[in-house]
Amino acid sequence: MGNAVAAEPPxxxxxxxxxxxxxxxxxxxxxxxxxxxxxLTTAGYLPLLRPHDELLRDPAAPPIxxxxxxxxxxxxxxxxxxxxxxxxxxxxxxxxxxxxxLTPAFRHNGFVNFAAFDTAASQVVTASGDMTASIWPIAHxxxxxxxxxxxxxxxxxxxxxxxGTLTPLNAVEWQQRFTNLSSRHPELFLPPATRSVLASELAxxxxxxxxxKMYGEWFHQRGExxxxxxxxxxxxxxxxxxxxxxxxxxxxxxxRPGPATSEFEKALAANQDPRIESYLKQCIAAVxxxxx
Numbered sequence: 001m002g003n004a005v006a007a008e009p010p011x012x013x014x015x016x017x018x019x020x021x022x023x024x025x026x027x028x029x030x031x032x033x034x035x036x037x038x039x040l041t042t043a044g045y046l047p048l049l050r051p052h053d054e055l056l057r058d059p060a061a062p063p064i065x066x067x068x069x070x071x072x073x074x075x076x077x078x079x080x081x082x083x084x085x086x087x088x089x090x091x092x093x094x095x096x097x098x099x100x101x102l103t104p105a106f107r108h109n110g111f112v113n114f115a116a117f118d119t120a121a122s123q124v125v126t127a128s129g130d131m132t133a134s135i136w137p138i139a140h141x142x143x144x145x146x147x148x149x150x151x152x153x154x155x156x157x158x159x160x161x162x163x164g165t166l167t168p169l170n171a172v173e174w175q176q177r178f179t180n181l182s183s184r185h186p187e188l189f190l191p192p193a194t195r196s197v198l199a200s201e202l203a204x205x206x207x208x209x210x211x212x213k214m215y216g217e218w219f220h221q222r223g224e225x226x227x228x229x230x231x232x233x234x235x236x237x238x239x240x241x242x243x244x245x246x247x248x249x250x251x252x253x254x255x256r257p258g259p260a261t262s263e264f265e266k267a268l269a270a271n272q273d274p275r276i277e278s279y280l281k282q283c284i285a286a287v288x289x290x291x292x
Contacts, residue, residue, distance in 0.1 A: 061096050061097055061098070061099055062098060062099035063099060064082065064084060064094050064099050065099075066084065066086035066087075066088050066090070066092075067086070067088035068086055068087035068088040068089075068111075069086065069087040070084050070085070070086050070087075071085045071086060071087065071111070071112065071113050071114070072084065072085040072113070072114055072115055073085075074115075074116065074117070075096070076093075076117045076121040077117060077119060077120075077121055078121060079096070080096075080121070081093050081094065081095070081096065081102060081117070081121060081138075082094045082095075082096045083115050083116065083117055083124060084115065085112040085113060085114055085115035085126060086111075086112055087111045087112075089107060089108050089109065089110060089111060089112060089128070090105035090106060090107050090108070090112060091105070091106040091108075091112045091115040091124065091126045091136075092104075092105050092106065093124065093138060102138075103136075103138060103139070106124065106126055106134070106136045108126065108128035108129075108130050108132065108134070109128070109130040109132075110128045110129030110130030110131075111128060111129040112126050112127070112128050112129075113127055113128060113129060114126065114127040115127075119273075119275050119276060119279065121138065122137065122138055123135055123136065123137055123138060124136045124138060143185065147181060147184065147185065150177045150180065150181055151177075151181055151185075151188060153169065153177060154169075154174065154177045154178060154181065157169050157174060159173075186214070187214050187218070190214070190215065190218045192222075193218060193219045193222035193223075193224040193227065195227070197215070198215075198219070198227045198230065198231065201215050201231065202230065202231070202234060207234065207237075207238040208238070209235050209238035209239045209240035210235075210240060212231050212232070212234050212235035212238060212240065213231075213232065213235040213240040213242065215231050216228050216229075216230075216231030216232035216234075216235055216242075216250075217232075217246070219231060220232075220246070220249070220250050223253075225249075225250045225251075225253040225254040226254045228250045228254070229247070229250045229251055229254050229256065229259075232246070232247050232250060233247070243267075244263045244264070244266035244267040244270065245263070245264070245267040245280075247259075247263045248260050248261075248263030248264040248266075248267060248283070251263055252264075252283075252287055257287050257288075257290060257291040258291075260287050261284060261287050261288065261291075264280055264283050264284045264287065265284065267280055268280040268281065268284070
């Protein structure tokens, strides 16, 4: 490529002009030849290509940084988050618009070679050279910003004043935050998932369907699925709308394959998403295989 290369005008290439420009641009980038670029300049191509060059070269968002090579990066199904996996032994979820982290680092003891969202973007699965794969929940909150700030202050027992100084809360200030938040968001202050709490909630009269549902979801999150099933079924009987997929998972984890299959089938009948349909069918097949 020591000699200048003659460049044919786009109109004579037999391709649409826009496509010709992009192909020449791609070829120029791949070859990296000064002589070729000089020839394109002489032929009058580069002024035409410059808008495309700028379009293709400028990142759409600030860069996302790890401390070592990034092995994988992918968008969440809704495009609202980016997930990366790196040789710095972490995976992480980021805001694609700003490049800022949305979660703590998901840490392994070896390089993280793979990471992916589930279809609901509520969990992340990672695979590492440390011979483990892990599933990590992504915390979502519907708390208003004011309440979220008060909750953080409550947990830290500190607030940041108008001057930007970290200041301890006194007893009255702490109690005010606790009282206000616990009255509006009782789900933030649930007791341990124990048998005595289960008995107390099931014995409550009249039955509070919303409260039973809240406790059922809480017990499921704590891994107490035998208790969660009782609470969620009671909540449904009291009039609460219970997601059949949630109850199916609880039933399955509680080693109740018959009710689990029934709930998975309800979820399948109500589903409109082809991606979820495949998942539900696999779950039904897995439950039935395990019950044979």
